[in-house]
Amino acid sequence: MGENQKIPKILVFSTEKISDPAIDLAGLLKKHYPPTVYVVNVPCSSSVKPKWILHAFKKGFDGVFIAADGSDCQYSETCTFNTGEIVRKTHDLMKKKGIEPSRLKMAAICSVCSDPFVKQMKSFIEALI
Amino acid sequence: MGKTVDIIKEKRVVSQEVKDKIKSFNKIKKEILKCLEAGQKTIPQISAELNLPAETVTYNLMTLLKYNQIAVGEIDDMDEYYYYNLKQ
Amino acid sequence: MRCRIGVYVCMCGSNISDYVDVEKVREIAAENPCVVLAKTTMFACSDSTQKEIIEDIKVNELNAIVIASCSPKLHLFTFRNVAERAGLNPYNYVQVNIREQCSWAHSDNPKFATLKAIQLVKAGIDKAKNSVSLEPIMIKAEHSALVIGAGITGMKAALALANTGTKVTLIEKEHYVGGRIAQWNRLFPHNDPAEKLVKTLYEEIIINDNIYLYTGAELISKSGSVGNFIVKIKIKPRYFKSGYLIEQCIEKAIESCPVEFDDPFNYGLTKIKAIQQNHIGQFPYYPVIDMSKCTKCGICTDICADIDLEQKEEELELNIGAILIATGAESYQPPSGEFGYGVIPGVITLQMFRRLIDLNGEKLIYNHKQIKRIAYIYCVGSRQYDGENQYCSRYCCTAAVHTSLIVKEKFPEIVNIHLTRGVRTYGKQEILYNKSNLQKDIYLQFDDTPPEISEENGMINIKVVDILTVKKTIELDIDLVVLVTSMVPRKNKELENILKLPIGRDKFYNEVHPKLKPVETMIDGVFIGGNCQAPMNISESVKSSLSAVSKMNALIGKGEIQLEPSLATIDKSICVWCDECTKICPSDAIIKTEYNGKPVAEINEANCKGCGMCLPVCPTNAIQLIGYSDVEIESMIDALASYSPEFTI
Amino acid sequence: MAYNYSNINDYDVLVIGGGIAGIEAALNLAYQGYKVILVEKDLSIGGKMIHLSKVFPTLDCAACITTPKVSETARHPNIKIYTYSEIKDIEKLGERYFTATLVQKPRYVTDACTGCQLCEEKCPVVVEDEYQWGLVGRKAAYIPFSIANPRIAAIDIENCTFCGLCEKVCAAGAIDFTQEEKRSTIVVKSIIIATGFNLFQSERLSYYGAGKFKNLLTSMQMERQLVPTRPYNNVLRPKDGKVPDRIAYVLCVGSRDKSLGNPICSQVCCMYSIKQAQLLMGALPMADVTIYYIDIRAFGKGFDEFYKQGVGMGVNFVKGKIANISEKENGDLILRYEDIDSGVLKEATHDLVVLSVGILTNPDFEKLFKTTPLLKDDYGYVRQVSELLSPSKTSIDGVFVAGTASGPMDIPDSILSAGAASTEASVYMKGGAS
Amino acid sequence: MAKVNPDFSVELKKFGGFDLNACYNCGNCTAVCSLSTEENSIPRKMVRYSVLGLEDELKVSIDPWLCYYCGECSETCPQDANPGELMMSLRRYLTSKYDWTGFSGLLYRNMSAYVISFLLIIIGIAGLSISNVFSQEEWLHYGHYLEMLAIAIVFAFILLPNIIRMWILMVWNKEKKFSIRKHFLSLDVLFIHMFTQKRSLSCKDDRDNKVWWFEHFILVLSYLLLLFTTVFLNWFNTENMGIIVLGYIFSGIIFVVTIDFILRRIKKKKEKSTFSHPSDWFFVIWLMLMGFSAFIVRMLIDFSVLEKYFWVYLFHITVLIQWAIIIVPFGKWTHFLYRPFAIYFNNIVQDTKK
Structure with a gap:
């Protein structure tokens, strides 16, 4: 890590009812994570369009993280699978465009998973540097 | 707009205690403001200069702060007391 | 596009302004050509600021507002309401979270927190620009409720609901109502008999026309949503043809039943047959056959003609407006060896001890031995050092203290010795602790070192480091050790799966917010009350259940409910009917229709939950989700990416 | 007997007390369609909670939770609020109605006030x-x-x-010295008592020197020092404006003390002290905070975890009741206590000491009723006649109790208790028994 | 390791113990006590030991002797557990533990034992006087020797062995490496405390406590001097005007001060005089009677009418003997010895530890 090196920017797709509370909780407990993490919320992690992800990379985001509902999803039990499919599909598209697939990550963040979220963010940033 | 205060004046009297309170506050207020004209000071400094108990200075100074006549400055070198100065 | 936007940056007292330079955020927001006014405010949520915003909207003819403050979980609806009162469509309001996700998360780095806040506000402004005016969907709501669990919480809630005009279905998994309290017999603080309590409630329930009570009943499925849940209930048979049994034969039948096993009600202190009558304090007073134990030998059927071993489970489908979960909690079951439990005879749980007190007459006998000295070990299964139960179980200190009072009253010669970790008899319960002290109970307190328990010549020996005696090791010879076990969340995976209940850190069901929405869950229309939410005593459980009733009545009492209008929409002109979306939709909300002669998909608005699962699977990007359209999301991404500040290490 | 008072008054429920419990009860009933009249003796609704800094165990700011509820109440079409008003002479009229006298004290400012503060x-x-x-x-x-x-x-x-200066400068012409006390009779079907609690007056304890030693604050004063609109702009010692760095909390001040006539535990002091300690650690990172306790009562949902969080942050917990406090010349205070862990008498010097004062009953409710008094319990709180089955029922049919009027409790418990009271009132008005 | 004995608090109750079980261990009593120090933090430890019934620890404790019962701990105890009265009871308990005869314990626990032994003495004296074994002159002569004898026996066979027992408990059991030299060097401590009770002065900082201390101080002094005057200067038989006057003064002071003490116990205004064990009443009343009757007897002698009122002398001698063989060796009188000895022994142990 050199001086004045830019911190990678991460876009997080988070879900209103599951991972948002966890991210809020991290703030509430003053668990710090890099300030270049931006959260955009969606109803469910299976609703993220690959198009949006690619748009984010195009606009200069270094990484995209999907905070998946996992088994907590209130809409469907297939949510984890669906989100996985979106990531798989997007990875393919990224490869075609020459974007390193490791720049898109997903992990389940439950509604109280503030610690895992902070850890995920820190390790993702580390990996992107 | 009528002067309703004249009506109540006839009905009630102001107690001596209230009058004394105003007097003492105004006196201390004047002293503190004058003391700060020379520049920013901490509460112990004001207290020493005016020969007033520090707690009296604190109470009145903070009231002046609440009513926007005084502003809080930097903290002193020992990180113990804040400086206070007049609000422009 | 909306281009008359008002922006408010909240300081939240100092919660935000301590770390974020709100003035700078305001300045930069004001530079946006579509921003008509930008202000900072001490408390955006305060009444005076709300009034000010309304005034601003009216005077400046704003067509969208952005408030950068706390998490939308807290105040989205507060500010939507503000917009509405000003005559602005509530969906033209955007809340930007610069507290939880900015000032607090980055309180270690105020400079970056400010930079991040600026970008978040910019993104918010862009979202506001593209926001659409929407009308909430009004749906008809069933004026009926399902209460799951007929313990004291559920029964009380059912009665209150019924008496305020709501039709209630009350289901109980066991064959008897009353939950755990019948086992306690006398209840603190005033020694009320539990049996009388349950009986009063039960009798009121059966005469109430608005309540349908099903015992032996479980929820097996739930569909639909708030106001219109469709629930399926499975009801186990009692294996008796009529409910009104001839009393003479039942006793004989029980006598003749060859299957005998430990009675769980008395924790194995007594035996019970596969044909059972209820215990004191359990209602209704009908017999039942425990089919999990019954061998279908048929002896009883010869005695009682009323017995029918071939009865089948029934299923019931109901239309319900709201659901209250009052499933209660379980008591902690210590693993073998914890404080000698299961290894040393004479180590029992508090629950079992309460039964033991009831079943004994003048002398307290356990294991053929007269008990003279009892040690109570507190915090078993709660406040664990390494275990997963980190929480304090709230009711157990008082329960144990109260038990010691009952013991002394019934068996005055017994000495009670309490091994606590600091007695938590909060509030008026302190008086019970004081009474227990005055009856010469001995209190010892341990901290990091749990007491050691061993057995010597039929006596139980306890060694404990007592912090009240300068950490001296104190030795006790004890006849009976009572483990004051905690309340633990009920293991009920099926129910959790059916209802998708959010579970908190302590594994109890989680409320939305302990102060703002203490009995509501994340799932609209599903409420929680009593011990399924957290350990609490009876009075507190009843309070929470009645609280839930008031919220449920407010929700479904009017017969209609307002819903969020975030639905999926399909651009039929580009839909190619690939059928992908119908396959993935979890709520049957996509139907096939025709458009310009070609088959296309269409959204059934009544069913759509707005989850957006159909969005990514559409090959032609024909589906948009209201509130999360491509323009809205992508403009936000643009804004977040646009500003490239000196985020360097 | 048929009474028809709708022509006199149009309310169903009278809620006495505009604190968090009263507000919650009023809102619950209003949302169920009942017309509610809310009477508060103070100038503003919001009770004690609106003055707090942050609330345990979630650490949300109290204002962020109270103010929305307060404004929701203020603008709810089914609620009419009377501040700076009192209720007197409640009497039962037949089976189903109550009459009461509403006394509106003059504030000498009319509703035309814009709050400009000129x-x-x-x-x-x-x-x-x-x-x-x-x-x-x-x-x-x-x-x-x-x-x-x-x-x-x-x-x-x-x-x-x-x-007369105020009258001269008021552009809205809102100052009116001719205002006089107004009395009116109201008729309601049900009453909710939410008169809240009083704080223990620490001046009663001569051996602590409260009121005498300036650097001895009550927890409520510390609460004010921690709110965003704090009077000193920083946490400071009232004696000389110094930034404190050794702060002590004295627990069980006025609680669990038979010698003071209050043998019960106040239920909230442990937790609010731990909360303030955590906030102080945030506001003054260099400060040492010590809490002197008898027993820590962290019993509610997430409370014990919150206590452990305090320990983790470095708050120093000492088991031992403070017996007396003396003052040094520089304003520092010496606390004398037995360190129970070591069994040794100790003296500790702190430069700011907070007395975690307990909760006592607010006896105001005793004066509300004209003929039949509302019964109280052994500690002076409103008596709950059926504590287990109907926790908000009182000795008078149709009168219900919410919040701390029935005993010490924290905010979540007060809110639940208010929920219970509103449901019971609603059941009562529907004519059923709950 | 210590074994809990829950029955002990019941046992202690007979010595006057209060609701010590009410204690919730806040430590207020220790912190409020102005005699409490870091080395000797009193009295909560004693309350705790008593609740748990740790007799082994209690028996060797000095703490009860450090307390002068100003009553502040009991006044401020949040649980009304009355630690001050507990310390008082523990002193009685300890007295009974030091006493090898076991008679102390019997008297403390049992008021009727007290009364019976008093009655026996009355009967004995009455019997002697009725049976005319001694003439009046012989009474006066031998009475004086009887007194001397009683004192000698009590000291030699009861108090001395008891103090040795106390030494074993407080010094020998705790510190085997005690220094004999220290025993001599600390003697000043013993005597200062025995005659001045100066520790009690720092007990509670109020006027009443000072008054009490002063009264107690002159009472002790007068008592000792009266003892000396009667026993060794033979007050009743002397012609020396100086001695006669002194005797009057001392017995007068005893009489007046004890009346005040009795009144205090009746009025119960101060915490320390709220609870009175039978042994307290016996002690203070008998002391009063002793002073009073001595005064009267000498007066009768001076007016030469003793023969006419000889029963007064018999009364005096009865009181005196009851005092000398019951209250002095087994009753409250012993605190005059045990307290300073406890402080003295503690001083030796503490010094050796250092």
Whole structure:
């Protein structure tokens, strides 16, 4: 890590009812994570369009993280699978465009998973540097 | 707009205690403001200069702060007391 | 596009302004050509600021507002309401979270927190620009409720609901109502008999026309949503043809039943047959056959003609407006060896001890031995050092203290010795602790070192480091050790799966917010009350259940409910009917229709939950989700990416 | 007997007390369609909670939770609020109705007030500000506090010199010295008592020197020092404005003490002290905070975890009751206690000491009823006649109790208790028994 | 390791113990006590030991002797557990533990034992006087020797062995490496405390406590001097005007001060005089009677009418003997010895530890 090196920017797709509370909780407990993490919320992690992800990379985001509902999803039990499919599909598209697939990550963040979220963010940033 | 205060004046009297309170506050207020004209000071400094108990200075100074006549400055070198100065 | 936007940056007292330079955020927001006014405010949520915003909207003819403050979980609806009162469509309001996700998360780095806040506000402004005016969907709501669990919480809630005009279905998994309290017999603080309590409630329930009570009943499925849940209930048979049994034969039948096993009600202190009558304090007073134990030998059927071993489970489908979960909690079951439990005879749980007190007459006998000295070990299964139960179980200190009072009253010669970790008899319960002290109970307190328990010549020996005696090791010879076990969340995976209940850190069901929405869950229309939410005593459980009733009545009492209008929409002109979306939709909300002669998909608005699962699977990007359209999301991404500040290490 | 008072009054429920419990009860009933009249004796609704800093165990700011509820109440079409008003002479009328006298005290400012505070600026009188618990002064013409609701000025007539300046500067013409006490009769079907609690007066304890030693604060004063609109702009010692760095909390002040006539535990002091300690660690990173306790009662959902969090943050917990406090010349305070862990008598010097004062009953409710008194329990709180089955039922049919009027409790418990009271009132009005 | 004995608090109750079980261990009593120090933090430890019934620890404790019962701990105890009265009871308990005869314990626990032994003495004296074994002159002569004898026996066979027992408990059991030299060097401590009770002066900082201390101080002094005057200067038989006057003064002071003490116990205004064990009443009343009757007897002698009122002398001698063989060796009188000895022994142990 050199001086004045830019911190990678991460876009997080988070879900209103599951991972948002966890991210809020991290703030509430003053668990710090890099300030270049931006959260955009969606109803469910299976609703993220690959198009949006690619748009984010195009606009200069270094990484995209999907905070998946996992088994907590209130809409469907297939949510984890669906989100996985979106990531798989997007990875393919990224490869075609020459974007390193490791720049898109997903992990389940439950509604109280503030610690895992902070850890995920820190390790993702580390990996992107 | 009528002067309703004249009506109540006839009905009630102001107690001596209230009058004394105003007097003492105004006196201390004047002293503190004058003391700060020379520049920013901490509460112990004001207290020493005016020969007033520090707690009296604190109470009145903070009231002046609440009513926007005084502003809080930097903290002193020992990180113990804040400086206070007049609000422009 | 909306281009008359008002922006408010909240300081939240100092919660935000301590770390974020709100003035700078305001300045930069004001530079946006579509921003008509930008202000900072001490408390955006305060009444005076709300009034000010309304005034601003009216005077400046704003067509969208952005408030950068706390998490939308807290105040989205507060500010939507503000917009509405000003005559602005509530969906033209955007809340930007610069507290939880900015000032607090980055309180270690105020400079970056400010930079991040600026970008978040910019993104918010862009979202506001593209926001659409929407009308909430009004749906008809069933004026009926399902209460799951007929313990004291559920029964009380059912009665209150019924008496305020709501039709209630009350289901109980066991064959008897009353939950755990019948086992306690006398209840603190005033020694009320539990049996009388349950009986009063039960009798009121059966005469109430608005309540349908099903015992032996479980929820097996739930569909639909708030106001219109469709629930399926499975009801186990009692294996008796009529409910009104001839009393003479039942006793004989029980006598003749060859299957005998430990009675769980008395924790194995007594035996019970596969044909059972209820215990004191359990209602209704009908017999039942425990089919999990019954061998279908048929002896009883010869005695009682009323017995029918071939009865089948029934299923019931109901239309319900709201659901209250009052499933209660379980008591902690210590693993073998914890404080000698299961290894040393004479180590029992508090629950079992309460039964033991009831079943004994003048002398307290356990294991053929007269008990003279009892040690109570507190915090078993709660406040664990390494275990997963980190929480304090709230009711157990008082329960144990109260038990010691009952013991002394019934068996005055017994000495009670309490091994606590600091007695938590909060509030008026302190008086019970004081009474227990005055009856010469001995209190010892341990901290990091749990007491050691061993057995010597039929006596139980306890060694404990007592912090009240300068950490001296104190030795006790004890006849009976009572483990004051905690309340633990009920293991009920099926129910959790059916209802998708959010579970908190302590594994109890989680409320939305302990102060703002203490009995509501994340799932609209599903409420929680009593011990399924957290350990609490009876009075507190009843309070929470009645609280839930008031919220449920407010929700479904009017017969209609307002819903969020975030639905999926399909651009039929580009839909190619690939059928992908119908396959993935979890709520049957996509139907096939025709458009310009070609088959296309269409959204059934009544069913759509707005989850957006159909969005990514559409090959032609024909589906948009209201509130999360491509323009809205992508403009936000643009804004977040646009500003490239000196985020360097 | 048929009574028809709808022509006299149009309310179903009278809620006495506009604190968090009263507000919650009023809102619950209003949302169920009942017409509610909410009477508050103070100038603003919001009770004690609106003055707090942050609330345990979630650490949300109290204002963020209270103010929305307060404004929701204020603008709810089914709720009519009377602040600076009192209820007297409640009597039962037949089976189903109550009459009561509503006394509206004059605030000498009309509803035309815009809350601009010009009068406050001009008023020459300064007296101790009770909303800041005496830490600073306020004027005789004043807005009680920044987030007061209604945000209307009032004139403290006892301390007014009738100089008339306020009337001169008020552009809205809202000052009206001709106002007089107004009395009216109201008729309701049900009553909810939410009169809340009083704090223990620590001046009663001569051996602590409260009121004498300036650096000895009550927890409520510390609460004010921690709110965003804090009177000193920083956490400071009242004696000399110094930034404190050794702060002590003395628990069980006025609670669990038979010698003071209050043998019960106040239920909230442990937790609010731990909360304040955590906030202080945030506000003054260099400060040492010590909590002297008898037993830590962290019993509610997430409380024990919150306590452990405090321990983790470095708050120092010492088991031992403070027996007496003496003052050094520089204003530092010496606390004398037995360190129970070592069994040794110790003295500790702190430069700021907070007395975690307990909760006592607010006996106001005893004066509400004209003929049949409302029964109280052994500790002076409203008696719960069926504590287990109907926790909000009182000795008078149709009168229900919410919040701390029935005993010490924290905010979540008060809110639940208010929920219970509103449901019981609603059941009662429907004619059923709950 | 210590074994809990829950029955002990019941046992202690007979010595006057209060609701010590009410204690919730806040430590207020220790912190409020102005005699409490870091080395000797009193009295909560004693309350705790008593609740748990740790007799082994209690028996060797000095703490009860450090307390002068100003009553502050009991006044401020949040649980009304009355630690001050507990310390008082523990002193009685300890007295009974030091006493090898076991008679102390019997008297403390049992008021009727007290009364019976008093009655026996009355009967004995009455019997002697009725049976005319001694003439009046012989009474006066031998009475004086009887007194001397009683004192000698009590000291030699009861108090001395008891103090040795106390030494074993407090010094020998705790510190085997005690220094004999220290025993001599600390003697000043013993005597200062025995005659001045100066520790009690720092007990509670109020006027009443000072008054009490002063009264107690002159009472002790007068008592000792009266003892000396009667026993060794033979007050009743002397012609020396100086001695006669002194005797009057001392017995007068005893009489007046004890009346005040009795009144205090009746009025119960101060915490320390709220609870009175039978042994307290016996002690203070008998002391009063002793002073009073001595005064009267000498007066009768001076007016030469003793023969006419000889029963007064018999009364005096009865009181005196009851005092000398019951209250002095087994009753409250012993605190005059045990307290300073406890402080003295503690001083030796503490010094050796250092």
